Amino acid sequence: MDSYAKLLDGYTTFRSQYLSEENATWRSWAKVGQSPKVMIIACSDSRVNPVIITNAGLGEIFIVNNVANLVPPYKKDDKTYHGTSAAIEYAVTQLKVEHIIVMGHSGCGGIRALMSKDEPAPETEFSFIRPWMEIVSEAADFTAQEEDSMEIDELATVCEHRASLISLKNLVGFPWVHDALLKKEVQVHAWHFDIGSGILQAYNEDSKEFEELI
Numbered sequence: 001m002d003s004y005a006k007l008l009d010g011y012t013t014f015r016s017q018y019l020s021e022e023n024a025t026w027r028s029w030a031k032v033g034q035s036p037k038v039m040i041i042a043c044s045d046s047r048v049n050p051v052i053i054t055n056a057g058l059g060e061i062f063i064v065n066n067v068a069n070l071v072p073p074y075k076k077d078d079k080t081y082h083g084t085s086a087a088i089e090y091a092v093t094q095l096k097v098e099h100i101i102v103m104g105h106s107g108c109g110g111i112r113a114l115m116s117k118d119e120p121a122p123e124t125e126f127s128f129i130r131p132w133m134e135i136v137s138e139a140a141d142f143t144a145q146e147e148d149s150m151e152i153d154e155l156a157t158v159c160e161h162r163a164s165l166i167s168l169k170n171l172v173g174f175p176w177v178h179d180a181l182l183k184k185e186v187q188v189h190a191w192h193f194d195i196g197s198g199i200l201q202a203y204n205e206d207s208k209e210f211e212e213l214i
Helices: 003-018 021-030 050-054 083-095 109-115 129-140 144-149 152-171 175-182
Strands: 038-043 061-066 099-105 187-193 200-204 209-212
Touching: 003 021, 038 083, 050 061, 061 083, 083 099, 083 175, 099 152, 109 129, 109 152, 129 152, 144 152, 152 187, 152 200, 175 187
Parallel strands: 038 061, 038 099, 099 187
Antiparallel strands: 187 200, 200 209
């Protein structure tokens, strides 16, 4: 089946379920607005869908997808574009979400691009990706010992973890997030999903490690 035709076929199935009687109540209140309690900043990677991973329903998660699930530093100006920042502002000030999660994952292409930043590349290659990944450039600053003792996949995992923590630090630098944290109205988290094993980890502030959630 053609990939586009498959989408339409899937929509047909979705629509029959969506319009079923059991969803009537949900449709009644959902059509006038949304009230998710969780925001997840996830990667654009097609293998990592927060709704599927958490078995969430429609309207339960406010999601931002971008390359490598990055949160840029807070910067207020009207001369550039701030899609992720705008979503964070809306989630905190309007939706009043209770949790914000930065969710990294294994095999991230953006992270691999960051790790190869010193390699020569054609001028047109990664013309937007590499500048975007500079947000977390420090995540790829490995020590000589790390480079000597780890395989490339292990280094990538370390880089993925570090990048999520840099994004988490940037996140709490947004004034609305900072104020909500002080008022205990929101909690922030860093997650990491391993595609191969299906294991979901969360960063533990006490142990300073990513630990399996269940």
